[in-house]
Amino acid sequence: MSTSPTAAPLNERYDPQRVERDAQAHWVETGAFRSIEDPAKPKFYCLSMFPYPSGKLHMGHVRNYTIGDVLTRYHRMRGMNVMQPMGWDAFGLPAENAAMANSVPPAKWTWDNIAYMKRQLQGLGFALDWDRELATCRPDYYKWNQWLFTRLFAKGLAYKKTGVVNWDPVDQTVLANEQVIDGRGWRTGAVVEKREIPMYFFRITAYAEELLAALDGLPGWPEQVKLMQKNWIGRSEGVRVGFPYELDGEKKTLWVFTTRADTLMGATFCAVAAEHPIAAWAARRDPEIGAFVEECRRGAVMEADLAQIEKKGMATGLFVTHPLSGEKLPVWVANYVLMGYGEGAVMAVPAHDERDYAFARQYGLPIKPVIRHPLGERVDPPWQAVYAETGACINSGAYDGLAFAPAVEAIAADLQKKSLGEKQVQWRLRDWGVSRQRYWGCPIPIIHCKACGDVPVPDADLPVELPEDLVPDGTGNPLNKLAAFTDCKCPACGRPARRETDTMDTFVDSSWYFARFASPGNDAAMLDARARYWMPVDQYIGGIEHAILHLLYSRFFTRALRDEGLLEVAEPFTNLLTQGMVLAESYYRDAGGRREWVHPSEAEPERDAKGKIVAAKRRGDGATLVYGGLGTMSKSKNNGVDPQALIDQYGADTARFYIIFASPPTNTLEWSDESVEGSFRFLKRVWAYAVRIAAATSAGAGDPLMRRTVHEVLSQANYDLQRHQFNTVASACMKILNALETGSGRDAVTDEGLSILLRLLAPITPHIAHHLWAALGYGGEVMAAPWPEPDPAALERDEIDYVVQVNGKTRGTLAVAKSADRAAIEALAADAMSKYIENRPVKRVIVVPGRLINVVL
RNA sequence: GCCCGGGUGGCGAAAUUGGUAGACGCAGGGGACUUAAAAUCCCCAGCCAGCAAUGGCGUACAGGUUCAAGUCCUGUCCCGGGCACCA
Numbered sequence: 001m002s003t004s005p006t007a008a009p010l011n012e013r014y015d016p017q018r019v020e021r022d023a024q025a026h027w028v029e030t031g032a033f034r035s036i037e038d039p040a041k042p043k044f045y046c047l048s049m050f051p052y053p054s055g056k057l058h059m060g061h062v063r064n065y066t067i068g069d070v071l072t073r074y075h076r077m078r079g080m081n082v083m084q085p086m087g088w089d090a091f092g093l094p095a096e097n098a099a100m101a102n103s104v105p106p107a108k109w110t111w112d113n114i115a116y117m118k119r120q121l122q123g124l125g126f127a128l129d130w131d132r133e134l135a136t137c138r139p140d141y142y143k144w145n146q147w148l149f150t151r152l153f154a155k156g157l158a159y160k161k162t163g164v165v166n167w168d169p170v171d172q173t174v175l176a177n178e179q180v181i182d183g184r185g186w187r188t189g190a191v192v193e194k195r196e197i198p199m200y201f202f203r204i205t206a207y208a209e210e211l212l213a214a215l216d217g218l219p220g221w222p223e224q225v226k227l228m229q230k231n232w233i234g235r236s237e238g239v240r241v242g243f244p245y246e247l248d249g250e251k252k253t254l255w256v257f258t259t260r261a262d263t264l265m266g267a268t269f270c271a272v273a274a275e276h277p278i279a280a281w282a283a284r285r286d287p288e289i290g291a292f293v294e295e296c297r298r299g300a301v302m303e304a305d306l307a308q309i310e311k312k313g314m315a316t317g318l319f320v321t322h323p324l325s326g327e328k329l330p331v332w333v334a335n336y337v338l339m340g341y342g343e344g345a346v347m348a349v350p351a352h353d354e355r356d357y358a359f360a361r362q363y364g365l366p367i368k369p370v371i372r373h374p375l376g377e378r379v380d381p382p383w384q385a386v387y388a389e390t391g392a393c394i395n396s397g398a399y400d401g402l403a404f405a406p407a408v409e410a411i412a413a414d415l416q417k418k419s420l421g422e423k424q425v426q427w428r429l430r431d432w433g434v435s436r437q438r439y440w441g442c443p444i445p446i447i448h449c450k451a452c453g454d455v456p457v458p459d460a461d462l463p464v465e466l467p468e469d470l471v472p473d474g475t476g477n478p479l480n481k482l483a484a485f486t487d488c489k490c491p492a493c494g495r496p497a498r499r500e501t502d503t504m505d506t507f508v509d510s511s512w513y514f515a516r517f518a519s520p521g522n523d524a525a526m527l528d529a530r531a532r533y534w535m536p537v538d539q540y541i542g543g544i545e546h547a548i549l550h551l552l553y554s555r556f557f558t559r560a561l562r563d564e565g566l567l568e569v570a571e572p573f574t575n576l577l578t579q580g581m582v583l584a585e586s587y588y589r590d591a592g593g594r595r596e597w598v599h600p601s602e603a604e605p606e607r608d609a610k611g612k613i614v615a616a617k618r619r620g621d622g623a624t625l626v627y628g629g630l631g632t633m634s635k636s637k638n639n640g641v642d643p644q645a646l647i648d649q650y651g652a653d654t655a656r657f658y659i660i661f662a663s664p665p666t667n668t669l670e671w672s673d674e675s676v677e678g679s680f681r682f683l684k685r686v687w688a689y690a691v692r693i694a695a696a697t698s699a700g701a702g703d704p705l706m707r708r709t710v711h712e713v714l715s716q717a718n719y720d721l722q723r724h725q726f727n728t729v730a731s732a733c734m735k736i737l738n739a740l741e742t743g744s745g746r747d748a749v750t751d752e753g754l755s756i757l758l759r760l761l762a763p764i765t766p767h768i769a770h771h772l773w774a775a776l777g778y779g780g781e782v783m784a785a786p787w788p789e790p791d792p793a794a795l796e797r798d799e800i801d802y803v804v805q806v807n808g809k810t811r812g813t814l815a816v817a818k819s820a821d822r823a824a825i826e827a828l829a830a831d832a833m834s835k836y837i838e839n840r841p842v843k844r845v846i847v848v849p850g851r852l853i854n855v856v857l
Numbered sequence: 858g859c860c861c862g863g864g865u866g867g868c869g870a871a872a873u874u875g876g877u878a879g880a881c882g883c884a885g886g887g888g889a890c891u892u893a894a895a896a897u898c899c900c901c902a903g904c905c906a907g908c909a910a911u912g913g914c915g916u917a918c919a920g921g922u923u924c925a926a927g928u929c930c931u932g933u934c935c936c937g938g939g940c941a942c943c944a
Binding site: 092094165166175178227232234301303306308309429430433435436437510543544545546549550581634662663664668669670672674675676678679682684685716719720723725727728730732734735738803805810812813843845848856 | 882924941
């Protein structure tokens with residue numbers, strides 16, 4: 001390592017603004033983060049989830065991109081060909097809301113936000129390749145959404161059917177789930193209705209089997225995420241069972257799906273969803289049932305609400321025939337049966353299903369035990385979980401004594417003989433509805449022709465451009481009122497036709513952007529050979545809240561693109577790091593039924609004995625505030641912390657260091673701006689130490705103990721980097737500085753130690769590391785320096801400190817020569833522990849080599 | 858309600874496969890420097906008892922497995938994320 005005199009000016013005082021400006025200017029001048037395809041080098045594609053341009057960066061963004069940047073810079077120093085791009089998830093609902101509030105078109109609002117947030121990202125010093133920047137609201141991007149849509153449409157992977165939406169009867173508009181608050185429209189307060197409207201779907205279920213099976217081939221993904229996706233896809237094996245019935249003289253069959261065919265002999269009724277044809281039939285016959293069905297149809301759309309409503313039902317008056325016993329079973333219509341899952345109907349076995357049990361008790365329906373459970377054969381109230389366990393069949397005629405699997409086999413075989421059932425695999429996953437009745441999104445490239453039906457827009461006419469100057473008014477999609485957009489000619493027959501005005505779900509935009517980053521500027525193809533070089537993403541970083549939808553849709557799209565011949569891989573993301581959310585307290589004032597959210601910085605919380613917040617007062621006027629809980633930072637709850645203030649006051653390096661140091665990436669981070677000061681103080685100390693060393697002349701070999709400490713800490717830090725525990729890497733930097741500061745002068749050990757410290761810091765606080773590296777004359781740029789590895793010779797020890805326990809209680813430590821054998825260690829320990837052992841006989845001695853001795857008496 | 862996580866000092870956290878619980882920091886207390894403050898530096902600090910040596914307790918709660926449990930198992934409570942139109 002060079003010990004040449006100072007190679008760059010080094011001021012006494014640490015001035016982060018200046019250091020950062022200089023470093024950033026240098027990186028721009030040298031094109032430091034431009035990435036080029038180079039088959040000779042191992043590539044590393046590092047990607048953080050792109051932001052929605054909501055206005056300004058929030059803490060979650062800063063955390064996300066800092067983590068991504070640490071990984072990017074670390075792998076760069078390890079010699080990889082790294083690409084880290086950035087773009088904008090620029091379509092979406094908030095732009096329309098802002099447009100309504102400010103009478104500004106969503107496009108202008110979006111572009112202004114992008115410009116501002118881009119400056120913020122640049123100010124944070126992220127190693128981003130801006131040459132690859134994209135925004136999903138640009139025609140040159142969404143053209144390919146549309147192109148792919150027409151390809152999927154041709155294959156039947158995109159298709160039309162009806163779907164259910166929230167309908168605001170006052171504004172005459174479709175509402176997003178977010179816009180429904182306690183069952184009412186957020187702007188009008190009107191009770192929201194359900195509507196069934198035609199929409200386009202992507203047939204993600206065609207890939208269900210593959211999406212599930214491939215989870216096993218993703219060792220770089222957190223188990224937690226894979227488990228969530230597995231449960232979401234929800235493969236279940238069961239039996240499709242038919243219950244014959246006669247209606248108006250016609251023979252029909254009510255089909256249900258069950259995973260518990262072994263309990264078929266205990267079925268005492270069937271239940272259908274309100275949207276089921278049998279319910280519709282009953283509603284026509286009986287106005288009371290009609291009213292009930294209507295009530296169910298009006299109710300909630302969201303599953304979370306549906307699952308919590310009171311279970312209600314009515315008998316339809318229809319009876320079906322049990323396929324094996326021939327018994328007549330009543331059919332009920334019930335609000336807990338979902339039309340979207342399975343057949344929209346279930347068989348009810350109250351003795352062995354908790355929900356059926358509650359329903360049967362409520363309505364006095366028979367309960368017939370058919371399984372022997374661990375507590376016996378009866379199912380006396382109250383309900384117990386063991387009633388639902390599998391066991392031998394009873395009261396089931398020919399099936400008595402059979403266990404679960406053979407019973408299912410036998411019953412399925414008997415049903416099959418009668419053509420009233422067969423084994424079936426059922427998925428929880430539903431097809432992806434992509435139509436949105438909104439303006440600010442990618443137009444769906446379909447033309448409706450009276451003669452030809454739904455005709456996809458030909459390639460030559462793509463993109464279908466979205467007019468950018470409209471301002472929505474809350475009463476539906478303004479595209480519907482724009483003849484210049486809707487009026488067109490049928491591409492098939494040339495007659496006048498109407499253009500589809502629905503736009504695509506913004507998840508479509510974000511399901512392939514990672515691949516487009518690798519084919520920037522190509523106007524002739526969606527993806528090209530460059531995408532095949534960079535894909536898959538080696539490291540993807542983003543919030544855990546995307547564990548299912550975004551990541552699953554991206555996995556589906558990558559397969560669809562593979563099947564179009566555009567990609568060679570099936571999985572988009574080799575390694576996934578799901579960062580925890582940044583949370584903050586929230587408070588509101590009850591302003592006559594309306595919640596007026598007050599920023600947490602204005603609240604003075606009152607806590608109970610356990611430190612839990614129970615209430616708060618507003619600073620200044622002392623108004624009583626209600627504690628709104630700990631949650632994600634959001635505009636609606638007015639509890640965001642603006643990172644810009646932090647950056648302005650301390651600089652980007654302090655903000656980055658703090659966010660890395662405060663907590664491991666996967667933890668939720670409860671925001672507190674009190675402890676940033678310590679990170680700033682640390683960087684000032686690094687600076688001061690570097691100034692001291694730069695001024696001194698290097699002499700002597702230095703302290704081997706200090707060197708050992710530095711290399712021990714480095715060794716741990718390298719392990720922590722591998723497992724993405726960056727907070728302890730930041731700690732390691734502090735530990736190294738603490739060790740170096742105990743020395744008095746400059747020597748080989750401190751020179752090496754400081755160079756290690758700067759290289760460890762380089763991914764976290766790149767500006768100060770860049771500056772000091774040059775100032776100390778270590779040669780070249782710190783970014784280009786080799787990653788430090790511990791020297792095994794420095795880690796050598798001839799003695800090992802053992803922890804000594806007596807009966808499992810720690811009683812002290814014992815330095816033992818490395819060469820000592822087991823007998824010698826035991827003797828040493830017995831001797832050292834004599835005062836605890838007294839005269840009791842030693843039963844056994846446990847020696848964990850290199851760690852611990854436990855004397856058991 | 859269902860699926861997935863989490864709970865360790867006043868606070869953020871650490872403890873690699875079960876092996877010294879609390880590294881590294883924040884806030885706090887004491888001291889040095891200073892006319893003073895800021896900045897900086899040094900020392901202390903899980904809780905309880907004790908002048909101290911030391912002893913007892915302690916990783917949400919209740920059990921269990923083990924020579925040994927923050928870590929594994931069972932149950933409970935609380936907090937967070939997702940639930941298909943927020944992104």
